[in-house]
Amino acid sequence: MHPWNLSPAQARALQLELAARVERQDRLGPLRRVAGVDVGFEDGGAVTRAAVAVLDFPALTPAAQAVARVPTTFPYVPGLLSFREGPGVLAALGQLEALPDLLLCDGQGIAHPRRLGIASHLGVLLDVPSIGVGKSRLTGWHEAVGPEKGDWVPLWDRRGGSEVIGAVLRSRRGCLPLYISIGHRVSLATAIELVLACTPRYRLPETTRQAHRLASG
DNA sequence: GCGACAG
DNA sequence: ATCTTGTCGC
Structure with a gap:
């Protein structure tokens, strides 16, 4: 929202401040529209292509979408x-008529070294409920997960x-597990329920799948 | 010093 | 994330 052009050291310091503002308990209003956000790159990384796919909940039918292309200014x-x-x-x-009631982000929420992954960062800045849905682990340790859909550790x-x-x-059975974490204003138990409610068939939530196709393929 | 490391 | 065809498994 404001300081985006920082040095890595300054960025880490900012994360510590924002992490203190993350709300780990449920503070949700009526859940009507859920959005998935994803990012892709063009020109070898020079251009960032961000997409948002808003779906009606719990039907998961298309409600709105937006794509933004901006120059990339920070390395991975x-x-x-x-x-x-x-x-x-x-x-x-910012291109949407209104912010969605919930944000499902690609990447971690508080499952982060300083407890401020992208889901938490966006959630705090916009003061919107958010959940981190990572496809792989950034930090932390866990036991093996059961094979059935819904199993978790x-x-x-x-x-x-x-x-x-x-x-x-x-x-989903036969697929690698997802790393779910609190983003902002959503408890972990609720986050798990909502992610499952948005994942009727495939490994990734429908919201994320839609956003991904807009940002990439 | 060595290994790990979202997208 | 991105560069890319065929291939293995439910």
């Missing part, structure tokens, strides 16, 4: 993903740790 640095993809996503969201801050920073969820 593990732990600082939001500083690379955030500007584009905000531009896309807690994601701990570290091996032998005591802080639960997310959930490793089997969203």
